[in-house]
Amino acid sequence: MKKALLVIDLQVCYLKMNATEDAATKAISKVNQLTEKALKEDFEVFYIQHFFDKGPEKWVLKWFFKGAGLRSDPNAIFDPRLEIRNSQILQKNTENTFLSTDLHRILQEKGINEIHIVGQDGTACIQATAYGALKLGYSVKLVDEAILSGSPKKWAKIKADLITRPHCELI
Numbered sequence: 001m002k003k004a005l006l007v008i009d010l011q012v013c014y015l016k017m018n019a020t021e022d023a024a025t026k027a028i029s030k031v032n033q034l035t036e037k038a039l040k041e042d043f044e045v046f047y048i049q050h051f052f053d054k055g056p057e058k059w060v061l062k063w064f065f066k067g068a069g070l071r072s073d074p075n076a077i078f079d080p081r082l083e084i085r086n087s088q089i090l091q092k093n094t095e096n097t098f099l100s101t102d103l104h105r106i107l108q109e110k111g112i113n114e115i116h117i118v119g120q121d122g123t124a125c126i127q128a129t130a131y132g133a134l135k136l137g138y139s140v141k142l143v144d145e146a147i148l149s150g151s152p153k154k155w156a157k158i159k160a161d162l163i164t165r166p167h168c169e170l171i
Helices: 012-018 021-040 055-064 103-109 122-135 152-162
Strands: 002-008 044-050 089-092 112-120 139-148 168-170
Touching: 002 021, 002 122, 012 112, 021 044, 021 112, 021 139, 044 103, 103 112, 112 122, 122 139, 122 152, 139 152, 152 168
Parallel strands: 002 044, 002 112, 044 089, 112 139, 139 168
Antiparallel strands: none
16 A cells, blocks of 8 residues: 655644644644654655635735735745655645645556645645545545644544544544
8 A cells, every 4th residue: 555645734824823833843843753754664745835826815815814825925835844855745725635736646646545644724624635535535544643723623523523434544
């Protein structure tokens, strides 16, 4: 079984919105450890960035979120503590990574059928990507200690639902 690690949206602007400094530091440290282990175990590792590119989204973000997630936001970069270990960086503009990138095609070409997901936000891009992966037939592993959420109670409910699905587990 070939595997991939998806590192989702660990961008400065989103971390500032969804995590305390301590929680972000711990999660990024864990992601760096997982990345090192994954590469030793011959996983493919993908780093995924979310940018808001559509007109209406831009206005909402400018007004309510001080421009977070816009390409012009200097904090839309990956957190500097994140150790980028390869050039497999995908940029998306939807919560579900599979809808606005070539990830599915790339995974199919590489024969990957199991994905491990880390990053943020559990109640948005993590959940949408996990459900999308399951719908496409992937086995999904959610690495709980490396997933952040601005709404832990909502994330707990989503997690509980996800792990009732065939081929999805919390590790």
